[in-house]
Amino acid sequence: MRILHIVTGLASGGAERQLQLLLRHLPAHQQCEVLALTNPGTVAAALRADGVTVHHLGMRGNRDLGALPRLARLVRAGRYDVVHTHLYRAGLYGRLAARLAGVRAVVATEHSLHAGVIEGRPVTRGVKGLYLAAERLGTTTVAVSRQVAQTLHAWGVPPARVELIPNGIDAARYHHPPADRAGTRARLRTELGLPQDAWVVGGIGRLVPGKRFAVLLEALAALDGAARLVLIGEGPERAALERRADELGVRDRLVLTGERDDVPDLLTALDVLAAPSTEETFGLGVLEGLAAGLPVRHSACPALDELPPGAAPQARRIPSGAAAYTAALRDLRYLDDLGTDPLPRPPAVGHYDIVRVAADLGALYDRLARA
Numbered sequence: 001m002r003i004l005h006i007v008t009g010l011a012s013g014g015a016e017r018q019l020q021l022l023l024r025h026l027p028a029h030q031q032c033e034v035l036a037l038t039n040p041g042t043v044a045a046a047l048r049a050d051g052v053t054v055h056h057l058g059m060r061g062n063r064d065l066g067a068l069p070r071l072a073r074l075v076r077a078g079r080y081d082v083v084h085t086h087l088y089r090a091g092l093y094g095r096l097a098a099r100l101a102g103v104r105a106v107v108a109t110e111h112s113l114h115a116g117v118i119e120g121r122p123v124t125r126g127v128k129g130l131y132l133a134a135e136r137l138g139t140t141t142v143a144v145s146r147q148v149a150q151t152l153h154a155w156g157v158p159p160a161r162v163e164l165i166p167n168g169i170d171a172a173r174y175h176h177p178p179a180d181r182a183g184t185r186a187r188l189r190t191e192l193g194l195p196q197d198a199w200v201v202g203g204i205g206r207l208v209p210g211k212r213f214a215v216l217l218e219a220l221a222a223l224d225g226a227a228r229l230v231l232i233g234e235g236p237e238r239a240a241l242e243r244r245a246d247e248l249g250v251r252d253r254l255v256l257t258g259e260r261d262d263v264p265d266l267l268t269a270l271d272v273l274a275a276p277s278t279e280e281t282f283g284l285g286v287l288e289g290l291a292a293g294l295p296v297r298h299s300a301c302p303a304l305d306e307l308p309p310g311a312a313p314q315a316r317r318i319p320s321g322a323a324a325y326t327a328a329l330r331d332l333r334y335l336d337d338l339g340t341d342p343l344p345r346p347p348a349v350g351h352y353d354i355v356r357v358a359a360d361l362g363a364l365y366d367r368l369a370r371a
Contacts, residue, residue, distance in 0.1 A: 168357030207235030293342020
């Protein structure tokens, strides 16, 4: 079976990383290629290193209509059994190109959708209208959480056209034998300029306003001088966060790692993961923290909301404000029994293991290809 994944770009964002991870675990009979409409960034290089064929359409912008016939020709020439799109622009152009090329099985994953926001941008009447018109050209829309599925239903997408397949994490990559973990923790603390005895709070995600990382800077300023904050990711809000850290007098206690492909190792350098975002459609960073054995404090995580309360006892939901995070982190800071050893892996991590998620997606491809 030949499958083409069409994605808007391949910078190191959550949807792009998730695509890379899925391709490593899909059934062997499903041969996948990837096409980026624009910006073949760091994930494109990683995919090629994995042996995946990556195409670049060279699209010049949202209104580059000349890209559509080029895309349709590429899809037709590839004789793909399934086309799977990711992110808004790819969903518009990819679904239409797949239909023009005669592909019958057309899937789209909706990674980031709220009632009034899609991929961090406000939903206008025009954006919603185009989205729904493109959705009708597809076969199935995959929602990464019940929250996304409910939004799709509220928009008028029939429930029969929506398949719930969550994001996943490569749980095995976050397991470090005790001796290896101690060595990795020491090495990375040195690399990041962190004192070995520092108490380190971490956050994962693109540096964008929706992640609300400024809340953690406010909390850091209220914690004692041994506390540090490490933000793993890159994005347009980097300079603003640096300025705010300067204003609060904590710039020397903030570490911005930029884009990294060694997140499972980096998490060993942390003592707690904090996620103050209120706009998550899944909460991948929270799951990564749990897989690494960290206590987690978060403000939104649909992935956990959909599981029984005991699925992640070391995760606690708190309001997304500086006072709440200061209090919660201070409580953790002074727990007598909080050491450097990882906490037991909770059931939530196994539920969202990428092996299980990829098997469900592979079964969907098989079912659609037979229809």
